[in-house]
Amino acid sequence: MESLTEHDKKLVQRSFTHIAPQNEDIAAVFYARLFELDPDIEHLFSTGLDVQRAKLMRMMADLVNALDAPEALSQSMRELGKQHVSYGVHDKHYATVGEALIWALRKVCPAVMTPTVTQAWEKTYALFAELAISGAH
Ligand code: HEM
Numbered sequence: 001m002e003s004l005t006e007h008d009k010k011l012v013q014r015s016f017t018h019i020a021p022q023n024e025d026i027a028a029v030f031y032a033r034l035f036e037l038d039p040d041i042e043h044l045f046s047t048g049l050d051v052q053r054a055k056l057m058r059m060m061a062d063l064v065n066a067l068d069a070p071e072a073l074s075q076s077m078r079e080l081g082k083q084h085v086s087y088g089v090h091d092k093h094y095a096t097v098g099e100a101l102i103w104a105l106r107k108v109c110p111a112v113m114t115p116t117v118t119q120a121w122e123k124t125y126a127l128f129a130e131l132a133i134s135g136a137h
Helices: 007-039 039-044 049-066 070-086 092-109 115-135
Strands: none
Touching: 007 039, 007 049, 007 092, 007 115, 049 070, 049 115, 070 115, 092 115
16 A cells, blocks of 8 residues: 655645635536446435535545544544445445546646645545455455
8 A cells, every 4th residue: 555645645635725615616526527437326326416515525524634643544444435335335436436536626626736736635545445445345
């Protein structure tokens, strides 16, 4: 597992202060992209963009906050992965969600998502996805 540097963490946390206020646009772009990449995913989500938006923001806030508590991170992400099995989530979905998330962030916040910041988000997401997937098994 590739570990995150202090610099990666700072880039993700600082960029999130600019990203969070754009959550409505990010949610719209994220879900549109996600369901375009894999139409079969759509039925896993309960209806209502408000609820979906809140969940997406919790997903990102979870990632950002967990960066401050690495000791708690591993356990909570494994639990989350286990929980996601009951939502009907499969391993392969993690890559698709990661792709849609990065796509949405770059689309809505192009000035914030420089190549370095994008790479830090990709590393962060990949790390959490790996933990969640290991918890699912
Ligand atoms: C590291 C990655 C992820 C994080 C941090 C994350 C986080 C969350 C959180 C915090 C919730 C809300 C749980 C609750 O309501 O108590 C949730 C729900 C959910 N997540 Fe994820 N998630 C991740 C990856 C995924 C992936 C890959 C999928 C696959 C499509 C997915 C699909 C769902 C679904 C279907 C729900 C329930 C939504 C609903 O009932 O409408 N998540 N996730």
